[in-house]
Amino acid sequence: MNRKDFIKKGCNFCLLGTATILFPNLMGCSPSYTVFSTEKKNNELHLPLTLFEKNPLQIVRVKGLNFDIAVHKKDNDFIALLLQCTHAENEVLPDQNGYSCSLHGSRFNSNGNVIKGPAELSLKKYKTTISNNHLIIRI
Ligand code: FES
Numbered sequence: 001m002n003r004k005d006f007i008k009k010g011c012n013f014c015l016l017g018t019a020t021i022l023f024p025n026l027m028g029c030s031p032s033y034t035v036f037s038t039e040k041k042n043n044e045l046h047l048p049l050t051l052f053e054k055n056p057l058q059i060v061r062v063k064g065l066n067f068d069i070a071v072h073k074k075d076n077d078f079i080a081l082l083l084q085c086t087h088a089e090n091e092v093l094p095d096q097n098g099y100s101c102s103l104h105g106s107r108f109n110s111n112g113n114v115i116k117g118p119a120e121l122s123l124k125k126y127k128t129t130i131s132n133n134h135l136i137i138r139i
Pocket residue numbers: 085086087088089090101102103104105106117118119
């Protein structure tokens with residue numbers, strides 16, 4: 001390999017590394033989800049079930065709540081989790097296996113259970129029911 005080829009290959013690796021850092025979604029590292037904004041009424045959130053036809057994972061942004069709620073439809077079950085790390089209250093984000101915290105590296109499965117510390121407690125889970133084509137989350 002001559003000097004010109006060496007420099008050309010080195011630049012290609014640098015570009016790939018930069019793209020991985022800047023655009024992780026393009027590299028297949030992040031799950032697909034949509035963000036739904038709403039307000040709570042009588043300590044309940046009402047989400048149209050049609051939301052989950054497009055995407056089984058919804059991130060619910062609630063006015064007045066400091067952290068989002070992830071709602072994942074699995075078969076006919078819904079799992080609603082507060083995206084607040086139980087270690088030191090940092091935000092957790094969806095990843096390919098569930099949720100992860102960037103502050104100290106805790107990871108949680110899609111049910112909110114700890115799969116890697118330092119967090120020791122599961123993510124906070126909310127009760128859900130279905131009524132009139134809406135998912136009701138009690139917060
Ligand atoms: S705050 Fe999440 S791992 Fe420490």
